[in-house]
Amino acid sequence: MEQVLEKENLLRAIMRNDPDHVPVRRLDGSIPGMVRMIYPNSRALLSGTDRWGVSWAGGVPAASEWDAEIQGYPVNHPLDDLARLEEYPFPDPDEPGLMDGLMAGVERERVLVTGEICFPVQDRAHLLMGLDAFCMAAVDQPDRVAALLRRIADYQIGIVRRYTAMGADIIRGLDDYGGQTALLLGPRLWRRLIKPELARIIRAAKAGGAFFWLHSCGHVMEIIPDLIEIGVDILDPVQVRANDQAAAKRLYGDKICFMGGIDTQHLLTEGTPEEIAAEVQERIRVLAPGGGYILAPDTLIPVPAANYRAYLEAGERYGKYPVET
Numbered sequence: 001m002e003q004v005l006e007k008e009n010l011l012r013a014i015m016r017n018d019p020d021h022v023p024v025r026r027l028d029g030s031i032p033g034m035v036r037m038i039y040p041n042s043r044a045l046l047s048g049t050d051r052w053g054v055s056w057a058g059g060v061p062a063a064s065e066w067d068a069e070i071q072g073y074p075v076n077h078p079l080d081d082l083a084r085l086e087e088y089p090f091p092d093p094d095e096p097g098l099m100d101g102l103m104a105g106v107e108r109e110r111v112l113v114t115g116e117i118c119f120p121v122q123d124r125a126h127l128l129m130g131l132d133a134f135c136m137a138a139v140d141q142p143d144r145v146a147a148l149l150r151r152i153a154d155y156q157i158g159i160v161r162r163y164t165a166m167g168a169d170i171i172r173g174l175d176d177y178g179g180q181t182a183l184l185l186g187p188r189l190w191r192r193l194i195k196p197e198l199a200r201i202i203r204a205a206k207a208g209g210a211f212f213w214l215h216s217c218g219h220v221m222e223i224i225p226d227l228i229e230i231g232v233d234i235l236d237p238v239q240v241r242a243n244d245q246a247a248a249k250r251l252y253g254d255k256i257c258f259m260g261g262i263d264t265q266h267l268l269t270e271g272t273p274e275e276i277a278a279e280v281q282e283r284i285r286v287l288a289p290g291g292g293y294i295l296a297p298d299t300l301i302p303v304p305a306a307n308y309r310a311y312l313e314a315g316e317r318y319g320k321y322p323v324e325t
Contacts, residue, residue, distance in 0.1 A: 052128060068300045093159045198230060199230040235259065276314065
């Protein structure tokens with residue numbers, strides 16, 4: 001049987017079109033058949049100040065693939081008062097040289113190219129304002145919050161257009177909407193404030209011919225239909241201890257590709273290799289039938305080496321189609 005290239009297999013998984021095997025995401029964030037590009041100072045930093053004036057501290061660099069990076073945390077919020085919104089110096093998405101070198105050495109025939117926009121809407125707003133201030137303003141000053149979110153989305157659309165002009169196949173946004181048991185803003189406010197701006201960003205990605213991949217930690221079950229409606233193609237991580245993954249697959253698995261499935265809150269960090277192998281087998285049984293599944297940890301955090309090996313080995317052992325159901 002002819003070997004399927006990892007790029008082709010990944011594309012088949014995303015499109016729910018007869019993949020050869022379940023793609024497996026590693027703890028360094030890589031997926032066989034894909035390369036990710038992130039422009040400078042746009043992600044959560046280990047330390048220093050990002051393009052938006054948010055300062056970060058306390059991060060720990062990766063010591064190995066399984067001893068993954070620990071992101072820094074924000075230590076200032078440069079727009080803590082929305083009365084200063086008009087004075088705030090938004091970064092320029094058209095800045096010359098911003099994307100220089102990102103495509104260097106990329107073998108387009110062998111990989112899908114993903115352009116990352118960290119914190120596309122909600123997360124960027126609360127990084128600028130502080131989470132408490134943002135959530136209170138969403139209730140007390142929704143029109144001002146909407147104006148801020150629109151300015152943020154305008155910037156992200158500019159970045160998306162640059163990525164797609166460079167040939168990006170996928171745009172990935174990282175915006176955490178959920179806590180452990182509920183949405184941070186609640187469905188009504190999320191639909192009023194966040195959904196319209198996220199939809200504009202996704203439309204820009206689709207206009208450039210790209211898939212849209214959304215990372216959103218926490219509980220998101222109520223808004224999965226909304227995410228499908230506005231064009232999300234890949235959703236990760238559908239966090240194990242915060243969502244009903246079996247229900248998500250049953251209700252929406254013919255419309256979206258799920259990525260994730262493996263608990264890092266307890267299992268990968270504290271479980272045994274045997275428990276991890278059994279859980280990988282079960283997640284593949286539940287989420288992989290019909291394609292539309294990429295095996296991945298909930299989050300990319302340090303785990304014991306033996307547990308990481310068990311995760312990778314089980315993904316290879318149980319991920320060959322047709323999967324056992």
